[in-house]
Structure formats: C-alpha cells, structure tokens
Amino acid sequence: MLRGESRAAESADPGDEPELTVPPSPKPYYLRRAFLMRVAALAALPLTGAAVLVNEDKWALPLSRVQVVRGKLASKKEFLEDPKVRRILMGHGIRLELTSASSRAIAVNSLDGFDFAFLSGQPAATMIVERRQRERLQADPYSPFLSPIVLATFRDYAETLRDHGVARPLEGEGSLYYEIDLSAFIGLMRAGRRWDDLGITRYGPANGNRVLANTPEVCGSNSAGTYLGMVAYAVNGDRVVRSFTEADVVADKIKPLLTEQGLPSEEIFEVYIGPDGRQRGPIVVVYEHQFFTYQLDRRARSVDVDRERVLMYPRNGYLALPRLIALTPAGKRLGELITDDPELRGRAAELGFRLYPRHGVEPGAELGELLERQGIPVPVMAGSDDSQTRLPALALLDRMIVRIGCPGSGSS
Amino acid sequence: MRARLLLCGVLLGVAACSWGAEPPVRLTVLAAAELADLEPLLDELERDTGVELAMDYRAPGDLLDPGGAAYDLAWPSSDRYLRIRLKDAGFRGEPPLSTSVMFSPVVVGLTPSAAAALRPPGGGAPTWADLADAAARGRFRFAMADPRTSGSGLAALVGVATAAAGTGGVLRPEDVTCDRLRGFFTGHTISAPTSGDVVDQFVSRQEETEGVIAHESTLLSLNAAGRLRQPLELVYPRDGTVVSDYPVLLLNPARRAAYDEVVGWLKSERVQREIMSRTLRRPLSPRVERDPRLAAPLGNAVYFPGEVEVLDSLLAGYAAPGRRGAERLVLLLDFSGSMAGERIRALRSAVAGLGGADRSSSGRFVRFSRSEDVTVLRFGGRVLDERTFAVGTPRGMDGLLRHLASGGFDSRTAIWSSLDRAYARAARLLKGGGRVSVVLMTDGRNNAGMSAEAFLNRSRPGAVPTFAIAFGDADRSDLRRVAEATGGRALDGGELPAALKEIRGCH
Numbered sequence: 010m011l012r013g014e015s016r017a018a019e020s021a022d023p024g025d026e027p028e029l030t031v032p033p034s035p036k037p038y039y040l041r042r043a044f045l046m047r048v049a050a051l052a053a054l055p056l057t058g059a060a061v062l063v064n065e066d067k068w069a070l071p072l073s074r075v076q077v078v079r080g081k082l083a084s085k086k087e088f089l090e091d092p093k094v095r096r097i098l099m100g101h102g103i104r105l106e107l108t109s110a111s112s113r114a115i116a117v118n119s120l121d122g123f124d125f126a127f128l129s130g131q132p133a134a135t136m137i138v139e140r141r142q143r144e145r146l147q148a149d150p151y152s153p154f155l156s157p158i159v160l161a162t163f164r165d166y167a168e169t170l171r172d173h174g175v176a177r178p179l180e181g182e183g184s185l186y187y188e189i190d191l192s193a194f195i196g197l198m199r200a201g202r203r204w205d206d207l208g209i210t211r212y213g214p215a216n217g218n219r220v221l222a223n224t225p226e227v228c229g230s231n232s233a234g235t236y237l238g239m240v241a242y243a244v245n246g247d248r249v250v251r252s253f254t255e256a257d258v259v260a261d262k263i264k265p266l267l268t269e270q271g272l273p274s275e276e277i278f279e280v281y282i283g284p285d286g287r288q289r290g291p292i293v294v295v296y297e298h299q300f301f302t303y304q305l306d307r308r309a310r311s312v313d314v315d316r317e318r319v320l321m322y323p324r325n326g327y328l329a330l331p332r333l334i335a336l337t338p339a340g341k342r343l344g345e346l347i348t349d350d351p352e353l354r355g356r357a358a359e360l361g362f363r364l365y366p367r368h369g370v371e372p373g374a375e376l377g378e379l380l381e382r383q384g385i386p387v388p389v390m391a392g393s394d395d396s397q398t399r400l401p402a403l404a405l406l407d408r409m410i411v412r413i414g415c416p417g418s419g420s421s
Numbered sequence: 422m423r424a425r426l427l428l429c430g431v432l433l434g435v436a437a438c439s440w441g442a443e444p445p446v447r448l449t450v451l452a453a454a455e456l457a458d459l460e461p462l463l464d465e466l467e468r469d470t471g472v473e474l475a476m477d478y479r480a481p482g483d484l485l486d487p488g489g490a491a492y493d494l495a496w497p498s499s500d501r502y503l504r505i506r507l508k509d510a511g512f513r514g515e516p517p518l519s520t521s522v523m524f525s526p527v528v529v530g531l532t533p534s535a536a537a538a539l540r541p542p543g544g545g546a547p548t549w550a551d552l553a554d555a556a557a558r559g560r561f562r563f564a565m566a567d568p569r570t571s572g573s574g575l576a577a578l579v580g581v582a583t584a585a586a587g588t589g590g591v592l593r594p595e596d597v598t599c600d601r602l603r604g605f606f607t608g609h610t611i612s613a614p615t616s617g618d619v620v621d622q623f624v625s626r627q628e629e630t631e632g633v634i635a636h637e638s639t640l641l642s643l644n645a646a647g648r649l650r651q652p653l654e655l656v657y658p659r660d661g662t663v664v665s666d667y668p669v670l671l672l673n674p675a676r677r678a679a680y681d682e683v684v685g686w687l688k689s690e691r692v693q694r695e696i697m698s699r700t701l702r703r704p705l706s707p708r709v710e711r712d713p714r715l716a717a718p719l720g721n722a723v724y725f726p727g728e729v730e731v732l733d734s735l736l737a738g739y740a741a742p743g744r745r746g747a748e749r750l751v752l753l754l755d756f757s758g759s760m761a762g763e764r765i766r767a768l769r770s771a772v773a774g775l776g777g778a779d780r781s782s783s784g785r786f787v788r789f790s791r792s793e794d795v796t797v798l799r800f801g802g803r804v805l806d807e808r809t810f811a812v813g814t815p816r817g818m819d820g821l822l823r824h825l826a827s828g829g830f831d832s833r834t835a836i837w838s839s840l841d842r843a844y845a846r847a848a849r850l851l852k853g854g855g856r857v858s859v860v861l862m863t864d865g866r867n868n869a870g871m872s873a874e875a876f877l878n879r880s881r882p883g884a885v886p887t888f889a890i891a892f893g894d895a896d897r898s899d900l901r902r903v904a905e906a907t908g909g910r911a912l913d914g915g916e917l918p919a920a921l922k923e924i925r926g927c928h
Contacts, residue, residue, distance in 0.1 A: 201588075216721055217661075217721050218589050218590065218661075221590070228508075229516075268727060268728075269591055269724070270591060270724050271592075271727045272504060272724075272725045279705055279707060283706075285719055286707075288718055288719040289664060290722055
C-alpha cells in the first residue's frame with residue numbers, strides 16, 4: 010500500500026499536484042486529475058491541491074488512523090475512483106479498495122470480505138438487501154445520486170429521427186436535448202432501415218449502416234443491461250416482463266437488435282466524443298453524467314458548448330438509481346458520508362450526477378446550477394424513480410441477457 | 422517536486438519514501454509484432470513509472486490463444502477474437518481487464534496510378550466492391566497479411582466480407598455461408614504472416630503490385646520511411662473500415678497496480694501525443710489534436726462479428742483449397758425450342774452481368790475473374806456442341822454472348838445423359854486444378870436418354886456441385902434431388918440474375 014502510493018506520487022507529471030492516495034487506474038481523460046482540478050476551480054469550490062492539503066491538519070493523519078474500506082462496484086466507478094473523491098475520503102480517514110463486477114454478478118456472488126457493494130440499479134440492490142436480511146446480516150442502502158440512461162448522438166442523426174417522427178427537440182430549435190420515442194426507434198431497427206434511406210445526407214455525411222444504438226458489451230455492462238430492459242419494455246407493448254416464459258419470448262425478439270453491433274468497443278463514450286465518433290458509432294447508450302462531464306470540461310478550457318453532440322432522452326425516462334449497500338459498520342460510515350458530506354455531494358454534481366433529492370431540494374438542483382453557471386443548457390431536472398418499475402426483476406433481466414448469448418451468471 | 426517530497430515526509434513517513442532505491446517492476450508482455458514501433462517510448466515509460474515492459478513480439482495470431490504461456494500482459498491489435506473465443510468456451514468469469522489506448526483503421530494504400538484508375542468517376546473513395554471488381558479484372562493486385570495470423574489481415578477480411586454481404590449490419594452466420602470473396606482474392610498476390618513482412622515484400626515488388634491493405638499507421642509509416650518509389654495514396658473504402666484499438670490486457674491479476682500505472686501513463690495526454698507522432702496511430706484521447714494525416718473520415722463503421730461461427734467460416738473460406746486456383750463453370754444449356762426467345766435473352770443478360778455489366782455492389786463481388794473459363798454444352802436429345810470461353814477477357818465474353826444467341830434448337834430433351842457428359846468434361850477440367858461447378862438450365866422434362874435415377878447411380882467426381890435452374894415446365898423435384906445429391910442446389914429461373922449471383926457466391 011505504501012509503496013503503491015509513493016510510486017504514484019513519483020510518477021506524476023512535473024508540475025502536477027501529487028496524488029495522495031492510490032495508484033491511478035485506467036480512466037478516461039475527464040476523470041484525470043488535471044481536468045478535475047480545472048473543473049474544481051471552475052466550480053468555485055475550494056481547490057484542495059496538495060500544497061494546500063499538507064497545511065491542513067486533517068490531511069496529516071497518522072497512517073494508523075486510515076481505515077481501508079473494501080467495496081464491490083457495479084458501476085459509478087467514475088465516482089469512487091475519482092481522485093478528488095478519494096482525497097476527500099482520505100480526509101475522513103477512509104481509503105478505498107475497489108473491485109469491479111457487473112450488478113448481476115455482485116447480486117449472486119458472495120460478498121464476504123467486503124464492506125459495501127455499489128450497484129447501478131435497484132433490482133440488484135433489493136435482491137442483496139433481502140438476502141442479507143434473511144441471513145440476519147447487515148444491509149443498509151444509501152442512494153446518493155442518480156443519472157438517467159440516455160442515447161447520446163449527433164445533431165444530424167437526431168434531426169433525421171425527428172423527420173421520421175421518432176425524436177423531437179425538448180426546448181425548441183437548436184436544443185441540446187431531444188426526446189426519443191423508443192418504440193418508434195426500435196421499429197426502425199427491426200425494419201432494418203439504413204441511415205441513408207432515412208435521409209441522413211440532408212444533414213450530414215452518408216451512412217449505409219442500419220439504424221442502431223451502440224452499447225458497451227451487454228454481458229457485463231450495466232448501461233447496456235438497462236438499455237436491454239428498456240427495449241424489452243417497449244417490445245413487450247409497454248409492459249414489464251413478468252415471467253420466465255415472457256422473458257424468453259421477448260429476448261428472442263430483441264436479440265437481433267442488441268447483437269447487431271457485433272463486438273462493441275469498450276470505450277464507447279471516449280470514441281463518441283472524439284473526432285471519429287460520428288463514423289464509429291453515431292448513437293451510443295451512456296449515462297447522462299458522462300455527457301455533462303464532457304461539456305463541463307470544454308467550458309473549463311474556455312471552449313464553447315458542443316452543440317453538435319446532443320442527448321436523446323427516452324420518453325418514458327430511465328433513471329439509473331445507484332445504491333450503496335453497507336455490509337459492515339465501515340461501509341455504513343462510507344454510505345453516510347457520500348449521502349451527507351457537502352464536499353462529496355458537490356463533487357458528485359461536478360461529475361454530472363443529479364443528487365438525490367433531500368431536504369426539499371428537487372433532484373439534480375445542484376447539477377442544474379452548475380450547468381447554468383457554465384452556460385450549458387439545463388435539461389429537465391424533474392423525474393422520479395418510477396422508471397425503475399419499468400425494468401424487469403433482476404432474475405428476469407438476467408434470463409434475457411443469457412438468452413441473447415451471454416454466459417450465465419449462475420443465478421438461474 | 423518540493424511539495425511532493427514534503428508530502429511524502431508528512432504523510433507517509435520517511436521509510437516509505439525510498440522509492441528511488443527500489444528495483445524496477447518488470448512486466449512480461451505478449452505483444453503484436455507491429456507494436457515494435459513503440460520501443461523508444463518504453464524506455465520513457467520505465468523512466469517515468471519504474472515499470473519495465475519486457476515485450477515478446479509475436480505474430481498477432483499467437484495472441485489469439487495465449488495457451489499456457491505465463492505473461493503478465495497481452496497487447497494485441499485487437500482482443501475481439503480472444504473475447505469471442507472465451508465466450509464460445511463458456512468462460513464465466515470476468516474477462517481480462519482491457520484498456521484500449523489508441524486505434525488505427527485497416528485501409529488500402531494504392532500506388533498513385535492505381536489510385537487514379539480506381540477512383541470512381543464521380544470522385545470520392547472507392548468501395549470494397551470497386552476494389553473486388555478491379556481485382557477480378559486483374560487491375561488490383563495487392564499485399565495483405567494472412568488473416569489467420571495477423572490482426573490487420575483479420576480486420577481486412579471482416580471489412581471486405583461485410584461489404585460483400587451488403588446488409589448494412591454486422592455479419593451473421595447466414596451471410597458467410599456463401600463465399601463472395603473469390604474475385605477479390607484473385608488479386609491477393611502477396612501474403613505473409615505479419616504486416617511487417619507484407620510491407621517488405623511489397624517494397625521489393627512495387628512494379629507488379631497496385632497496393633497494400635494494412636493499418637493506416639503501417640501505411641503512413643511506410644510512406645514516411647521513404648522506401649517507396651512513390652508514396653502510397655491512402656483509400657478509406659466508403660462502405661466501411663474495421664478499426665483496431667490496441668487494448669492492453671491484464672492477464673495476471675496480481676500485477677494490477679503496475680498495469681494501472683502503465684495504462685495511466687499511456688493514456689496521459691503527453692504520451693498520447695507522442696504515440697501519435699511516432700507511430701501514426703490515432704490517439705484515443707479526444708483532447709489530442711490530430712496530425713493532419715490522421716484526419717480522414719473512416720467511412721461506415723464495420724461492426725466486428727460477435728459469433729465464433731462467423732469468423733470460423735470466414736477463415737475457413739480464406740484457407741479453402743482451390744480458392745486460389747482457376748475457376749471453371751460448365752454451363753449445360755437446354756436448347757429445346759421453348760428455351761429460344763425470352764429465356765435465352767434473360768440468360769444472355771444475366772451472363773453479361775457477371776461479365777461486369779452488373780454494377781451493383783454484389784455484382785462486382787461475384788463477377789467473372791480474369792482467369793476464369795466457362796464451358797458451354799448445349800443439349801437437346803444429346804449434347805449438341807461444346808465450347809470454352811475465357812470470360813475474363815472482353816473477347817471471350819463477346820464470344821460467349823454470341824454463342825448463346827445462335828440458333829439450332831432441338832425438340833428432344835435428354836437432361837440426365839447430357840449432365841453425365843458434362844461431368845465427364847468436369848472430371849477432365851478438375852485435373853487442371855482449381856474448382857469446377859456445373860450449372861444446368863432447363864425448361865423441359867427428360868424425354869430421352871438416361872433417367873435421373875440412372876444418373877445418380879453413375880460414378881462422378883464428388884467435388885463438382887450441380888446447380889439446377891428450372892424454367893417453365895421443368896421437373897423441379899428431380900432437379901432438386903439431383904442437385905442436392907451433388908452438393909449443389911436447385912433454383913428458379915424466374916430470378917435468373919440473382920440465381921446466378923447466388924451460385925457464384927455460394928459454391
């Protein structure tokens with residue numbers, strides 16, 4: 010542990026602030042320190058660079074008081090792996106040790122030796138809580154923030170879909186945000202329509218590929234799994250899949266839609282915001298917060314808001330409601346911190362998350378203010394978590410995922 | 422730096438700050454041969470992070486199945502094949518951690534004269550179909566690494582097969598039951614296990630080769646090295662390119678901390694810029710400003726198939742014996758009176774389509790290639806005549822079309838005796854190597870010579886399929902039975918051009 014830390018400090022670029030806590034893990038640029046520092050500065054929050062830190066008593070904790078808290082993460086790694094979040098936690102004497110897995114794998118496998126699990130959605134969380142309560146084990150859920158699943162795309166694609174009555178701008182012409190009718194979109198996919206046939210060349214470069222939304226690997230990724238649930242809901246006539254038989258029928262129908270992209274690239278969001286994004290996958294299924302992190306980064310570099318890249322919100326709305334489940338007293342302490350600590354809450358907003366409503370504040374108010382300060386249009390912040398009820402129970406979702414060709418997780 | 426030392430002292434205690442004296446960490450890496458161009462950067466990596474990468478360069482094919490070899494990391498041009506294999510093997514655990522650090526599309530480098538000749542009249546980039554058409558005509562001879570051992574070769578194969586299927590989507594098993602790539606691969610004159618070897622061979626045979634199919638970075642580096650008489654012009658086929666994304670895989674989970682250091686370093690903006698300027702691969706980081714040579718649009722995305730059967734049949738088709746040999750078609754044509762007029766006109770037009778008149782994408786993939794012969798047997802109550810045409814040449818093609826138009830129709834129909842004759846002919850052709858297939862076209866019922874039953878009892882070369890195309894009153898059940906017994910199929914003459922194209926692609 011010490012060696013890792015010192016090595017990380019040594020490897021930092023000259024001029025950068027040293028890294029206090031952990032070796033850097035592979036992460037996209039927008040989570041890297043340099044950018045985060047700028048975001049921090051821009052957010053007019055106290056800049057807690059190391060030079061400042063070492064003067065603050067709370068940072069000079071004796072090592073014996075640092076508690077290692079072990080967690081299993083399904084998603085929102087961006088939050089707990091964020092260097093600033095880890096620094097803040099270090100200030101509270103907590104050092105995280107994280108292991109990644111998919112929500113469904115976490116829900117069905119042993120959690121021995123872990124202090125908490127961080128899941129991307131409610132079904133898996135419920136499953137764990139129920140199981141542990143049966144076994145009379147600790148399971149305290151915390152819901153600090155949320156982020157909707159969105160279809161990020163380019164304006165020429167959104168406008169083409171609009172021409173076909175599939176999408177509509179949410180705030181008039183030139184809006185960054187559209188609403189997409191998922192059933193109609195799926196209709197285009199199932200009919201095998203190609204972008205060229207839909208008239209993409211009216212707005213941008215030709216594309217002979219079929220209509221498709223790219224997702225990360227559906228077998229392991231939570232955003233892709235949620236997207237699968239959304240597609241299943243639409244294909245099932247706007248009804249939640251409720252039985253194994255129904256799950257099988259629906260899975261067979263949607264399989265071609267999800268396997269059409271073949272083997273996806275892992276870094277779909279980075280590719281999307283890069284210069285080749287339009288060609289490599291013009292519509293990607295991502296979390297809303299990723300888009301805001303990207304736009305905030307541009308503003309931090311005094312670059313204009315990108316108005317070519319736009320978000321499409323599924324009409325029904327699908328909020329991924331990440332849950333931290335504390336399994337030990339140490340995990341409980343972490344859960345309380347990320348729910349209540351103002352610094353951590355501020356940081357979550359900077360990373361583009363909508364904070365879970367509390368004390369009468371509507372969800373995402375903090376994010377809205379941050380976006381507004383940076384001249385980034387604010388999307389509709391209202392939304393309840395009833396979208397969760399449109400997703401099937403975990404066992405049924407798992408059944409569909411396996412049925413479309415993923416290795417089973419052993420749950421059924 | 423001062424802050425860092427201060428920090429070290431305050432936070433970690435003096436004992437923890439002796440990193441300067443620690444031995445460097447060493448990770449063994451099974452790497453794609455083409456990554457040797459990163460070697461100079463690896464010294465910097467070691468200096469900056471203390472992690473040494475001990476690279477073992479192999480033909481990337483070796484990466485597909487690392488076997489029991491104990492490496493800490495793998496660094497192929499793509500891990501897609503590995504992921505498919507894992508999935509196929511029913512692997513249930515988490516796949517190895519994989520972080521992509523850069524990417525490069527597989528594109529076509531053309532000599533300037535070939536580029537000028539192959540550019541479509543309307544300008545813009547040629548498609549894979551244009552290239553397949555040119556290859557079949559002998560005007561596009563190219564170098565490409567073997568897809569069985571090379572990432573760039575596999576990506577190119579997927580790209581061209583996807584274009585040939587023309588579905589606008591990922592290749593499915595049903596798209597690759599047919600081999601539409603033979604015409605294309607008649608131009609594949611230089612092959613080698615790795616792209617490096619392919620480039621070397623191309624350099625020494627520039628005179629007789631029109632281009633190289635490889636990663637954009639390989640081709641741009643070749644241009645920059647000044648080894649060519651004239652630099653290659655890069656072509657990004659409009660109907661799509663496959664992108665390799667060079668993931669770093671963690672094979673030994675115990676080395677996670679060092680792995681994180683390495684990929685963190687590789688993805689830092691400075692290093693991303695350096696990778697781009699040294700190797701001409703596209704940086705993953707959207708923040709790095711692109712070298713102008715890396716600004717070309719990639720064309721449609723070609724999605725990499727996720728099903729193992731698809732790749733297996735593509736590779737099997739690539740390796741199939743006889744694929745590179747001459748292609749011979751024996752056309753057994755019913756010359757009874759009822760075939761005259763409309764049906765013969767349709768046949769002429771379909772054959773002309775295969776001769777190059779069909780400009781559709783699929784037409785260009787399945788057209789006759791330069792080395793191809795067609796032997797025509799016309800029959801009535803017996804085989805009336807037999808002639809062979811070199812259909813890859815304009816003269817041979819004209820001769821065939823004239824021959825099909827000439828008269829002399831018979832009133833009797835000896836289908837099975839004539840087919841028996843055609844097989845005798847096919848057996849002789851087979852001795853010359855390559856592949857032979859028979860296309861039988863008839864609109865009548867057998868009223869002379871042997872029966873279908875008798876034909877089936879005769880011995881004949883097993884490797885020659887018969888495709889039976891039925892018009893009008895033809896006895897479809899007999900035709901189907903015999904065609905299937907020979908490994909061929911029965912098709913309907915109502916859609917003659919499509920039927921002929923299907924036969925061309927599917928046997």
